[in-house]
Amino acid sequence: MKLKTNLKKKISRSFVFSVLVMLTTMIATSNSPAREIEFPDSEIFDELTENQVEEVLQTLEGNIRIDDLKYLRLAKYSLINGKLGDAKFHLNRVDENRSKLGVIKKHYLAIIAFMENDYAKTLFYLKDVSTYDATKNSIYCLLKIFSAMGLNDAETVKNEMNTCRVATERYTKTDNFWLENLVLLFLKQKTALNNKMLEVSEKNLYDEELSKLWLKTNLYLNREANVIDLLKVLPESTYQSYSARELIAFMYFRTGQYNEAMNFIEDIDSVNSDNIKGNIRILDKAYELAFGHFKLALLKKPDSINALEKGIPVSWIIGQFEDGLSMLTNLSSDALTDKRTKSALEIAFMIRTNQIKLAKDKAQLLRNDFQNRPPLIALMMDTYLALETNDTKRLEDYSEEACKNFDGMSCYIASQTILWKSLGQMTKSAEPPPTANEFNLDEIKNKKVSKKITEEIVIDQRDIEELDSVDAFKNGLQK
Numbered sequence: 001m002k003l004k005t006n007l008k009k010k011i012s013r014s015f016v017f018s019v020l021v022m023l024t025t026m027i028a029t030s031n032s033p034a035r036e037i038e039f040p041d042s043e044i045f046d047e048l049t050e051n052q053v054e055e056v057l058q059t060l061e062g063n064i065r066i067d068d069l070k071y072l073r074l075a076k077y078s079l080i081n082g083k084l085g086d087a088k089f090h091l092n093r094v095d096e097n098r099s100k101l102g103v104i105k106k107h108y109l110a111i112i113a114f115m116e117n118d119y120a121k122t123l124f125y126l127k128d129v130s131t132y133d134a135t136k137n138s139i140y141c142l143l144k145i146f147s148a149m150g151l152n153d154a155e156t157v158k159n160e161m162n163t164c165r166v167a168t169e170r171y172t173k174t175d176n177f178w179l180e181n182l183v184l185l186f187l188k189q190k191t192a193l194n195n196k197m198l199e200v201s202e203k204n205l206y207d208e209e210l211s212k213l214w215l216k217t218n219l220y221l222n223r224e225a226n227v228i229d230l231l232k233v234l235p236e237s238t239y240q241s242y243s244a245r246e247l248i249a250f251m252y253f254r255t256g257q258y259n260e261a262m263n264f265i266e267d268i269d270s271v272n273s274d275n276i277k278g279n280i281r282i283l284d285k286a287y288e289l290a291f292g293h294f295k296l297a298l299l300k301k302p303d304s305i306n307a308l309e310k311g312i313p314v315s316w317i318i319g320q321f322e323d324g325l326s327m328l329t330n331l332s333s334d335a336l337t338d339k340r341t342k343s344a345l346e347i348a349f350m351i352r353t354n355q356i357k358l359a360k361d362k363a364q365l366l367r368n369d370f371q372n373r374p375p376l377i378a379l380m381m382d383t384y385l386a387l388e389t390n391d392t393k394r395l396e397d398y399s400e401e402a403c404k405n406f407d408g409m410s411c412y413i414a415s416q417t418i419l420w421k422s423l424g425q426m427t428k429s430a431e432p433p434p435t436a437n438e439f440n441l442d443e444i445k446n447k448k449v450s451k452k453i454t455e456e457i458v459i460d461q462r463d464i465e466e467l468d469s470v471d472a473f474k475n476g477l478q479k
Helices: 002-029 050-080 084-091 102-115 119-132 134-150 154-167 177-186 190-202 208-220 224-233 242-254 258-265 271-283 287-300 305-317 321-330 339-352 356-369 376-388 392-404 408-419 423-428 441-445 461-478
Strands: none
Touching (some): 050 084, 050 102, 084 102, 154 177, 242 258, 271 287, 271 305, 287 305, 287 321, 339 356, 376 392, 376 423, 392 408
16 A cells, blocks of 8 residues: 555656656747756655645746746837837747736737737737637727728628627727717718717717717718707817817818817817817918927827828928928828838938938939839939039939930930039039130020121122123123
């Protein structure tokens, strides 16, 4: 009996030892940084009790969990700050196959995939997450619905909406008003959408939060002209809310009632109000004031797309090129339909701020992006940069190429490169160009009085007639 008990203990220890070896191997081959592991050898192991073995096992698992929690915190921090690459790097250090925190990793990966517009991958990660923890379905179902919309999967949207309606019932204070409207819009159920908007209007929009959602939905659906007269039924609390007043001002702005819009936001100091004020100033052609509002908006939110997209062209109009270049640097390339447009704008601003060397280098990269077939505006900038840097060969090539695209100034420069081999150097010279005549723009513009040309008589006509008569007389005698 004693022999049988000892044998069981040895088998039990042997099994636990194998588990420890497996855990050690997994740690060593994982992406986690190498660390020292206090692990007894096989001889010492035989002297451990079962409780001591269990303690070693729990210590190893605890260390793994501590590291995984650290990486998840770092990933969450990076995710909040929009650094998706850093977030993925930290998440890769968590092995979901050995970690009980793998479900959180997949949740974060789903959010990252959604932010990167990879909706299929979002649904792939959420499939495991929602299966593991159905209690969190109130969070996951929203991501599933919007991902299915991105994939144009109407069936999944319908199914998930039914699930989400139940899962979020205890949390929503507005009966999922915004979500329901987006789903109806996606499913193209226009009649149901109009009925829902009308139903809310008949309730006199008693609730402030519901009022703001109603305003947002009408703006999203471009229905502001249809509901502008219903603004008077909004509760008093709505007019005391800065965010609601901004929405109302935006409605008045869209319907061309600019004075009313300004009255609603004149005393509000926020990003949205500054953007609306800036747009109104643009319409008044008060560009300096408009630019001031956009700069104030950017002080509060440096990546405000509305402020950047309007502030950049206004900065060009009023000659604030350094500010415009700074704004352009902060503008995400995703905000432009063609990333090459941003590069071309940067080159233009660099030229105006006299950063010729940087502009020329960037222009060459832009030419490569266009596969050596840039549009006319880029050709014109190439020609100017070649002229400024006295790059004779490129000046000849670029000006001729731009001339073929019907740019008159480039044609003139191309013709001058034939006469002056160092045209760029000559334009920068302080000395006047060598010329035989005094010829400038004023000479062309000034009106000149033509002087009468007096003919100088070299041979009198009567002498010619007399000589002709003598010749005729001689010819007659000879005959």
